[in-house]
Amino acid sequence: MPEITRPVKAIEVNYVCDKCNHGMMKHSGGMDASTGLVPHRCMICSHEQNFKWVSYPKIRYVGIDEHGD
Secondary structure, eight states, X not given: OOOOOOOEEEEEEOOBXXXXXXXXXXXXXXXXXXXXXXXXXXXXXXXXXXXXXXXXXXXXXXXXXXXXX
């Protein structure tokens, strides 16, 4: 099948800290290959939390006429 192109826009996706409800979570280490867990730390309160198979902040691409929801 031939390639096709379309314009897209980049949407930044962040995770708000579950502890302080203000800071954004940022990955603080690499993914553990055996568990898929990625360590993160809140940029305000330093709360630590792991996410499985995802690293924040991340970028999502959507079509120009689509919403990033």
